Amino acid sequence: MSDSTEKSRIKIEEAKDKVIGAIAETMDLYGVTPAAANLYATMYFKEQMTLDEMRTELGMSKPSMSTSVRKLQEIEMVKKTFTRGSRKHTYVAEKNFFRSFMVFYCQMWEREVKMNMEAIEEAQEDFINVIKDSTSTPDIVAEAKKYYDQLEDSKTYYYWLEDLVASIKSGKIFEFLPKDKQD
Amino acid sequence: MSDSTEKSRIKIEEAKDKVIGAIAETMDLYGVTPAAANLYATMYFKEQMTLDEMRTELGMSKPSMSTSVRKLQEIEMVKKTFTRGSRKHTYVAEKNFFRSFMVFYCQMWEREVKMNMEAIEEAQEDFINVIKDSTSTPDIVAEAKKYYDQLEDSKTYYYWLEDLVASIKSGKIFEFLPKDKQD
DNA sequence: AAAAAGATTAAATAAATTTTTAACAAATTT
DNA sequence: AAATTTGTTAAAAATTTATTTAATCTTTTT
Numbered sequence: 023m024s025d026s027t028e029k030s031r032i033k034i035e036e037a038k039d040k041v042i043g044a045i046a047e048t049m050d051l052y053g054v055t056p057a058a059a060n061l062y063a064t065m066y067f068k069e070q071m072t073l074d075e076m077r078t079e080l081g082m083s084k085p086s087m088s089t090s091v092r093k094l095q096e097i098e099m100v101k102k103t104f105t106r107g108s109r110k111h112t113y114v115a116e117k118n119f120f121r122s123f124m125v126f127y128c129q130m131w132e133r134e135v136k137m138n139m140e141a142i143e144e145a146q147e148d149f150i151n152v153i154k155d156s157t158s159t160p161d162i163v164a165e166a167k168k169y170y171d172q173l174e175d176s177k178t179y180y181y182w183l184e185d186l187v188a189s190i191k192s193g194k195i196f197e198f199l200p201k202d203k204q205d
Numbered sequence: 206m207s208d209s210t211e212k213s214r215i216k217i218e219e220a221k222d223k224v225i226g227a228i229a230e231t232m233d234l235y236g237v238t239p240a241a242a243n244l245y246a247t248m249y250f251k252e253q254m255t256l257d258e259m260r261t262e263l264g265m266s267k268p269s270m271s272t273s274v275r276k277l278q279e280i281e282m283v284k285k286t287f288t289r290g291s292r293k294h295t296y297v298a299e300k301n302f303f304r305s306f307m308v309f310y311c312q313m314w315e316r317e318v319k320m321n322m323e324a325i326e327e328a329q330e331d332f333i334n335v336i337k338d339s340t341s342t343p344d345i346v347a348e349a350k351k352y353y354d355q356l357e358d359s360k361t362y363y364y365w366l367e368d369l370v371a372s373i374k375s376g377k378i379f380e381f382l383p384k385d386k387q388d
Numbered sequence: 389a390a391a392a393a394g395a396t397t398a399a400a401t402a403a404a405t406t407t408t409t410a411a412c413a414a415a416t417t418t
Numbered sequence: 419a420a421a422t423t424t425g426t427t428a429a430a431a432a433t434t435t436a437t438t439t440a441a442t443c444t445t446t447t448t
Contacts, residue, residue: 026338026341027340027341027345030340030342030349033331034332034335034348036331037327037329038328040328041324043324044321044324044325045321048316051313051316051317067352119359119362119363120362123366133231134231134234137231138224138228138231140227141223141224141226141228142224145220148220148223149217149220151216152213152217152220155209157209157213158213162210165217166217169221172250176302178385179302179384182382185382195381198381199372202361203364203365203368
């Protein structure tokens with residue numbers, strides 16, 4: 023292999039590494055471990071990978087790759103593929119960022135809505151009981167009412183978040199914000 | 206104070222705690238420490254708080270409250286208020302979840318777009334240099350082209366994310382997804 | 389069915405983050 | 419201006435999280 027060919031290969035690797043670094047750095051803000059972030063970013067430039075290839079490429083242990091892949095599969099940023107002939111499992115990175123965005127945020131927001139709405143509903147029932155309780159003093163009733171109303175008000179946000187998730191899932195949001203609206 | 210009054214007070218506290226727990230639990234998925242998450246959730250039910258009140262209420266150290274408040278101020282979930290007469294600093298929680306949503310995600314997405322777009326632009330330049338290099342072999346040129354195109358394609362997503370941020374900041378998104386569209 | 393290869397789980401280690409204690413700096417009151 | 423109160427910074431301790439080594443389980447091949 024010639025000298026300049028080798029130089030070009032290195033330049034290509036360096037260019038990829040710039041993007042890999044940036045993706046990995048923003049990804050750990052998405053709640054994944056550094057290992058998983060680096061792994062995804064690396065796979066972004068690969069057709070497919072086996073666990074052993076991941077291990078050699080990142081210089082990490084196999085269990086670390088195994089758990090990272092699983093985590094990435096949970097948020098659907100990596101999928102298992104069947105590769106004829108190889109008995110090793112092979113994985114591919116989701117390269118469409120729109121799909122990753124949709125799965126990740128919908129999952130996150132649905133969890134938030136569910137968890138908080140459940141707590142709110144329970145708490146509101148409690149406040150109603152205090153309000154209806156004939157032994158409650160006026161100031162206690164007023165306090166319970168205040169909190170009840172505050173929670174009722176906050177529901178507007180959670181309903182909106184539900185709508186946002188729905189419009190992302192259905193793709194309706196792309197009618198409002200088209201994907202290809204250039205620069 | 207009567208016995209039943211005391212019971213009602215306890216019921217109110219328990220009801221609040223349910224919501225505080227839920228908010229705090231979803232919040233540490235937003236990249237804040239447990240202390241900051243608990244603090245915000247607690248402040249959500251208070252008019253305003255001083256550092257000393259926070260410390261007693263959460264049973265934590267003052268520096269911990271100080272750093273937590275600062276972090277919450279960064280993502281604009283807490284603001285400092287001037288309280289006449291008191292020499293202690295007082296803080297209030299942002300109780301409008303829409304505003305918190307806007308600030309937090311716009312900040313997050315702007316950072317992601319900036320960081321990744323910068324890396325992409327640099328990498329694409331590198332790939333162009335390899336492509337234009339007369340000493341590059343055909344397969345190297347093909348590889349560089351492949352990566353260049355992949356990055357070019359991914360820009361669509363970042364442009365879209367920019368648009369999303371803009372429509373959130375301007376409030377235009379609420380024309381598409383109204384805040385008050387009931388249940 | 390035995391052997392080998394691959395992947396996962398469990399326990400232990402290592403690393404990073406969070407929180408606290410203690411010292412310091414700034415501001416307010418007397 | 420000295421003394422006191424409040425808030426922040428720095429270093430240390432503690433907790434949590436991430437990663438690895440070792441052991442186990444699963445699958446595939448012979």
